[in-house]
Amino acid sequence: MEVVYGHPKSLKPIQTKYCPGCGHGAIHRLIAEAVDELGVQDRAIIMNPVGCSIWADLYFDFDSVQVPHGRTPAGATGVKRMRPDHLVICYQGDGDLAAIGTAEIVHAANRGEKFTTIFVNNAIYGMTGGQMAPTTLVGQKATTAPHGRDPDGAGMGYPIRVSEMLATLGGTKYIARGSVDSAINVRKTKHYIKRAFEAQLRGIGFTMVEILSPCPTNWQMSPPQAADWVASDMIPFYRLGEIKNELVEGGGA
Amino acid sequence: MAEEKRLMKGNEAIGEAAIRAGCDAYFGYPITPQNELTAYMARYMLDSGRVFIQAESEIAAMSMVYGAAAAGGRAMTSSSSPGVSLKQEGISYACGADIPCVVVNVARAGPGLGGISPAQGDYFQSTRGGGHGDYYHIVLAPKSVQEAADLTYEAFGLAEKWRMPVMILADGLIGQMMEGVVLPAAVDPGARPDRPWCAGGRAGLAREANHVSSCILDPAGLEASVRARFERYERIAAERTRFEAVNVEKADLILVAYGTAARVCLGAIQAAAKEGLELGLFRPISLWPFPKDELARLAKAGKRFLTVEMSMGQMVEDVRLAVNGTVGGAVAAVDFFGRCGGVIPSEEEVLAEAKRIVDAMNASTAEPRSGSARR
Numbered sequence: 001m002e003v004v005y006g007h008p009k010s011l012k013p014i015q016t017k018y019c020p021g022c023g024h025g026a027i028h029r030l031i032a033e034a035v036d037e038l039g040v041q042d043r044a045i046i047m048n049p050v051g052c053s054i055w056a057d058l059y060f061d062f063d064s065v066q067v068p069h070g071r072t073p074a075g076a077t078g079v080k081r082m083r084p085d086h087l088v089i090c091y092q093g094d095g096d097l098a099a100i101g102t103a104e105i106v107h108a109a110n111r112g113e114k115f116t117t118i119f120v121n122n123a124i125y126g127m128t129g130g131q132m133a134p135t136t137l138v139g140q141k142a143t144t145a146p147h148g149r150d151p152d153g154a155g156m157g158y159p160i161r162v163s164e165m166l167a168t169l170g171g172t173k174y175i176a177r178g179s180v181d182s183a184i185n186v187r188k189t190k191h192y193i194k195r196a197f198e199a200q201l202r203g204i205g206f207t208m209v210e211i212l213s214p215c216p217t218n219w220q221m222s223p224p225q226a227a228d229w230v231a232s233d234m235i236p237f238y239r240l241g242e243i244k245n246e247l248v249e250g251g252g253a
Numbered sequence: 254m255a256e257e258k259r260l261m262k263g264n265e266a267i268g269e270a271a272i273r274a275g276c277d278a279y280f281g282y283p284i285t286p287q288n289e290l291t292a293y294m295a296r297y298m299l300d301s302g303r304v305f306i307q308a309e310s311e312i313a314a315m316s317m318v319y320g321a322a323a324a325g326g327r328a329m330t331s332s333s334s335p336g337v338s339l340k341q342e343g344i345s346y347a348c349g350a351d352i353p354c355v356v357v358n359v360a361r362a363g364p365g366l367g368g369i370s371p372a373q374g375d376y377f378q379s380t381r382g383g384g385h386g387d388y389y390h391i392v393l394a395p396k397s398v399q400e401a402a403d404l405t406y407e408a409f410g411l412a413e414k415w416r417m418p419v420m421i422l423a424d425g426l427i428g429q430m431m432e433g434v435v436l437p438a439a440v441d442p443g444a445r446p447d448r449p450w451c452a453g454g455r456a457g458l459a460r461e462a463n464h465v466s467s468c469i470l471d472p473a474g475l476e477a478s479v480r481a482r483f484e485r486y487e488r489i490a491a492e493r494t495r496f497e498a499v500n501v502e503k504a505d506l507i508l509v510a511y512g513t514a515a516r517v518c519l520g521a522i523q524a525a526a527k528e529g530l531e532l533g534l535f536r537p538i539s540l541w542p543f544p545k546d547e548l549a550r551l552a553k554a555g556k557r558f559l560t561v562e563m564s565m566g567q568m569v570e571d572v573r574l575a576v577n578g579t580v581g582g583a584v585a586a587v588d589f590f591g592r593c594g595g596v597i598p599s600e601e602e603v604l605a606e607a608k609r610i611v612d613a614m615n616a617s618t619a620e621p622r623s624g625s626a627r628r
Contacts, residue, residue, distance in 0.1 A: 041458065042455045042456055042457055042458045043453070043454075043455070043456070045324070045452045045453055047320075048466075054468060057462075057464040057466060060462070061462055062455070062462050063452040063453060063455055063462050063463045063464070063465075064452065064462070064463075064464045064465070064466070065319075065320060065323040065324070065452045065464075065465045065466070066350070066464070066465065066466035066467065066468055067316050067319060067320065067346065068316060068319075068342050068343060068346050071312065071313065071316035071319075071342075071343070074308070074312075074313040074314075074316035074317045074320065075316045075317070075319055075320035075323070076320060077306065077317050077320060078278065078280070078316070078317040078318060078319060078320025078321035078322070078323070078324065078326075078328065079320040079321065079323060079324040079452060079453070080320075081278060081304045081306070081317075081321060081326075082277065082278060082304070082320075082321045082324040082325060082326040082328075082453070083324045083325075083452075083453040083454075086324075086453050103309050103310060103312075103313065104309065104313050104316070106309075107308075107309035107313065111306070
C-alpha cells in the first residue's frame, strides 16, 4: 500500500520547542516537503538565524550553518558560492532580515545570490520577548512600543514592506509573499517555496518567499485569535501573492 | 625548484601567497592601506574560477568567510584596523564554531578613524580575542614582504589543523613596501585535509547531518566546549610558538619588538655594534601564542629588556608577564619605548633609549628601575 501523506523525511519526527500556534512548525514542514519532493535532502543546507528558529538545526535532517544575527545572507553567500550545486535555504526572521541585517539582504539580493531566503514575518521579535520589529504594524503593541507603534509622534517609523523593496533590485528573480494563517494560504505558500527552490536549483538569481506567521505568545493572543489577526490586520498591509516573477517568459505580478 | 626572486608589494605578495595556498574564496571591503590586496585578489581569483566578492561591509565579508569555510572552502578576508574591528563579530563566531579561515590585518593608526600610517595599536585586539567571549586564535606578525608571503601561505594549513581563524597582523609599512620575495609553490588541491565536520557534501545521506554552530545554550555544555578549546590552546602553545632571536646571548640588553618595529631595532643593533655596544633582539613571530618561555629563560639568565612598539605599549605587558617580576633574582627591568599615531620610531631614538638604559644599568646594577619617560 502506498503512503500518500506522511511525515517528511527531511524533518525529524520530534516535537518542536515552538509555542502553540507558532508559524515556524508549519513553515518547517513546508520546507521539508519541498526538499523531499525535489529529492535534494542530501544536498540541502539551511542557514539558521538568531531568533526562535535558532532551533531549526534540531528539526531539519540536513546540514546547517548558524551565523551571526542578520549576517544570514552573507553566510549563505559564502556557503552557496562554495557549494553551487546544493540547495541553500536562508531562513530569516523580521529582526534578522529587516533590521540588523538590512545591508546583508539588500546586497545579497542585488548580487543575485543563488540561494532562497525564507523570510518569516511575524511583525514582532519572538525570542527576545515581544519587542517592536521593522515589520510591526502601525498601532501594534510591543514591549518597546507599549502604546502601539507610533510612526511620527514617537518617531518609530513605518512597517517595511521588504519584499516590494527587494523586488526593485535587478538580482532578484522571484519574490512571493505567502501566509500560514489558513489551510489555503499554507498550500499556496508551499507552491511558492517549491517554485523558488526549483529556480535556485536551475541556477537562476535570488529567490525569496516571505511568509506571514502568527506569534500568539508575543501578540498576547490565543492561537485562533492570532491566525485571525494575520488575516484581518497583516494581510491587508502585506499583500499576498507573487510580487516578482521573472522565472518564465511573460511572468510577473 | 625554487622560483626566482620577484619584486612585490607586501599586499600583493600576501595575495599571491594565499592563491598559491589554495584559497578558494576571498571576501573584502576597501580600506587603506590594504587596497592592493583586494585588487590583486579580484584580478587573479576571478580569472582562475575562484570566488571573489567585494562585500557590502567588513562585517558581511567576515560572515561570507565564515559561510565559505563552514561549507568546506579555504576562505580569507583582509582589512585594516577599523575594518578589523567590524570583523570581530564574525571572528568570535568562527572561534566559537571552530571554523578555519585566514584574516589579514594590514594595521594602521587608531583609535577611531585615526590615520592611515603604519601602527601596532591593534596588538591587544588581535591577541586577546578581539570580539566577545572566551577565546584566542593564532596571530602571526611578519617583518618583511617575504615573511608576509610565507606566513600567509602557512596560515591556511594552520587554520585547518587547529580549527580556528589565523590572523596575519602586518602593518601599513609591510603592506605598502616593495621587497624581493621568493614565492612558495602552489599547493596540490588534492593534498588538503578532509573536513568531515563541514556543511555540504552529504551525498546519499551517508552520514548524520552536520551542524556548524557556536550556539550551546546549556551552560555545562558550553563550559565543556570552551574548556576543550583551551586545552587545544595549550597544545598550540607547545607546538607552534615562534620567535627570532638575534645576539641575545652576548647582549645584556635585549630589544623586544615585532613587525616593522623589529626592523628598526635591527638597525639600532647594527649602529650600536659600531659603537662597541652589544644589543640583542627578541622578535615574537607568533604574537599568540606568545613566546613567553624563551623570554622567561632569558630573564632568568639576567637579561634586561627594552620593548619597542609602534603604540603606547601593548606587547610590553606580555613581556612583563613572561619575565614575571624577576630578572636574575632582582626586580625585573622591562623598559618600553614607543611611538604611535603612525609615527615610526627611528633607529637613532631607539639606540639613544637603549644607551640610556645601559648607562643606568652600569651606574646602578642593583637598584630597581622605573619605566621609561615615554610610557
